[in-house]
Amino acid sequence: MSTSSRFAVAVHVLTLMAWADDEPLKSEHVAESVNTNAVVIRRMLCELAESKLVVSQSGAMGGSKLAREPEQITLLDIYQAVESRGVFSLHRHPPNRHCPVGVNIGTVLNQVLDEVDTAVESVLANITIKDVVSRLQPCVSTAVSKRKQVGKEQVVAAGN
Amino acid sequence: MSTSSRFAVAVHVLTLMAWADDEPLKSEHVAESVNTNAVVIRRMLCELAESKLVVSQSGAMGGSKLAREPEQITLLDIYQAVESRGVFSLHRHPPNRHCPVGVNIGTVLNQVLDEVDTAVESVLANITIKDVVSRLQPCVSTAVSKRKQVGKEQVVAAGN
DNA sequence: GCAACTGTAACTATATTGGTTACAGACGAT
DNA sequence: ATCGTCTGTAACCAATATAGTTACAGTTGC
Numbered sequence: 001m002s003t004s005s006r007f008a009v010a011v012h013v014l015t016l017m018a019w020a021d022d023e024p025l026k027s028e029h030v031a032e033s034v035n036t037n038a039v040v041i042r043r044m045l046c047e048l049a050e051s052k053l054v055v056s057q058s059g060a061m062g063g064s065k066l067a068r069e070p071e072q073i074t075l076l077d078i079y080q081a082v083e084s085r086g087v088f089s090l091h092r093h094p095p096n097r098h099c100p101v102g103v104n105i106g107t108v109l110n111q112v113l114d115e116v117d118t119a120v121e122s123v124l125a126n127i128t129i130k131d132v133v134s135r136l137q138p139c140v141s142t143a144v145s146k147r148k149q150v151g152k153e154q155v156v157a158a159g160n
Numbered sequence: 161m162s163t164s165s166r167f168a169v170a171v172h173v174l175t176l177m178a179w180a181d182d183e184p185l186k187s188e189h190v191a192e193s194v195n196t197n198a199v200v201i202r203r204m205l206c207e208l209a210e211s212k213l214v215v216s217q218s219g220a221m222g223g224s225k226l227a228r229e230p231e232q233i234t235l236l237d238i239y240q241a242v243e244s245r246g247v248f249s250l251h252r253h254p255p256n257r258h259c260p261v262g263v264n265i266g267t268v269l270n271q272v273l274d275e276v277d278t279a280v281e282s283v284l285a286n287i288t289i290k291d292v293v294s295r296l297q298p299c300v301s302t303a304v305s306k307r308k309q310v311g312k313e314q315v316v317a318a319g320n
Numbered sequence: 321g322c323a324a325c326t327g328t329a330a331c332t333a334t335a336t337t338g339g340t341t342a343c344a345g346a347c348g349a350t
Numbered sequence: 351a352t353c354g355t356c357t358g359t360a361a362c363c364a365a366t367a368t369a370g371t372t373a374c375a376g377t378t379g380c
Contacts, residue, residue: 028356033256039338061347119279123275186324199369202327220322220323220379222326
């Protein structure tokens with residue numbers, strides 16, 4: 001289907017910010033956790049800022065943090081911020097208007113695709129970033145105990 | 161999101177065959193309705209045949225038709241036949257293993273993506289090709305009355 | 321045997337995403 | 351005031367996936 005990883009990355013980014021608990025994160029830092037280039041992260045942060053999910057500050061000691069509480073941000077908000085179109089597309093070129101099926105299949109397909117999109121959206125609307133952090137916690141309990149050994153390799157911690 | 165039109169085209173193709181009512185359709189004919197190249201259609205027909213949704217016959221007077229009754233083919237069958245992966249993807253490169261969020265976000269995201277995929281699948285499982293044809297019928301009533309004027313421009317009709 | 325099909329390989333075109341470098345502008349610290 | 355540290359953004363390249371095209375071998379009915 002060739003879907004992008006944009007949604008996954010965006011959820012990752014906002015989860016980091018919720019984890020950092022209002023401490024502004026630098027794009028370089030986030031990029032390290034996501035394992036990509038800082039510009040890719042900054043591009044995404046701009047989109048997330050346009051959708052009022054994060055706020056960024058330029059200059060020294062700048063960075064980005066959540067614009068609202070983690071429980072006020074749903075995965076649907078994130079999905080709509082970073083994924084432009086719906087789950088499926090219609091034909092690349094419009095079908096033959098002279099065929100009884102071709103001329104009307106688009107209408108029927110649109111109904112179906114709407115049903116699919118609605119189903120996806122209702123799943124995403126019921127999960128918040130806070131939920132994601134909560135689901136993360138049990139997994140992390142072991143990781144946290146290891147954090148002290150790892151030292152500076154940890155990417156997210158208080159005050160960087 | 162860059163989704164493909166494969167699903168839309170596949171539904172279109174199978175709908176044509178249901179419409180043609182067991183009359184084998186030539187790939188050239190189908191391509192005319194879909195408004196694409198016949199090879200694109202034949203490639204897709206191969207995939208649909210592997211999933212036992214259509215049967216094709218080579219040689220003169222050959223063509224493809226549904227392998228089962230239209231009410232026995234769901235959009236989920238079609239989706240699984242032509243779309244390889246789920247709706248979303250995870251990170252292109254795995255996140256940083258040394259970050260408490262990065263190391264575990266994949267697990268949580270997979271849970272979410274599974275929920276989404278399940279929702280999509282349950283919508284698609286409840287719609288059959290027969291349903292699509294039924295939904296098409298009301299739209300077509302006008303088109304059908306125009307068909308006789310159009311004459312040979314119509315793409316699908318009995319015995320071509 | 322011939323004409324009409326499918327199946328498939330090989331190649332090109334196009335689009336999208338992601339990665340990279342580079343740099344202008346913002347801003348805190350001194 | 352200026353310096354170092356950030357963000358925002360443009361410009362470009364690489365990788366990938368889909369779609370379109372040509373060509374041809376193999377199958378089958380007549």
